[in-house]
Amino acid sequence: RKEVEQDPGPFNVPEGATVAFNCTYSNSASQSFFWYRQDCRKEPKLLMSVYSSGNEDGRFTAQLNRASQYISLLIRDSKLSDSATYLCAVNMDFGNEKLTFGTGTRLTIIP
């Protein structure tokens, strides 16, 4: 099993729709979780941290499910500008300040 796993997609979603994708992780003791957005040929940019209680920022909601070891990202009322690759990142290596990144889920919003 991969340490951090994402469905690569692509997810092709009409503008205005709601889309959600998950990221599973293998270390049940992980405590730090993040979602990043990466545009083509650009650097990953922090979208949001994922807290135990969940986190909402405008149209974006992140959730943590410890029992099933996954985090999720929900995008409501999707915009064309949301088209990007979404990477999850998880602290998997305790004692070090390291994050393990998933390969990303590619999202395309269709007009």
Place this chain on the structure above:
Amino acid sequence: DAMVIQNPRYQVTQFGKPVTLSCSQTLNHNVMYWYQQKSSQAPKLLFHYYDKDFNNEADTPDNFQSRRPNTSFCFLDIRSPGLGDAAMYLCATSRGAPGRVGFSYEQYFGPGTRLTVT
């Protein structure tokens, strides 16, 4: 306003010709990381510094070296680039979280250096 700066943004080098990539930060973060990212792949951590302490990944080839002369700057040296080293190289920084097992602060990335090897 740029917080993590990488130079150059694009680098073309010849097979076997040493190259140095640089990264600087204005965030005063303890930790600096170097990642390699190839198309459609996850960023792969090469190594990181916690202050002056160097932490190498077990699978990072010896061809890759790093230096951190001070808090603000970090360099990636590729001693003898091969065709397989063509990639985007990303520098990132974060605050340290000493003593907090399993916890990491968020990482902030620079714009990357795209390396081409001819």
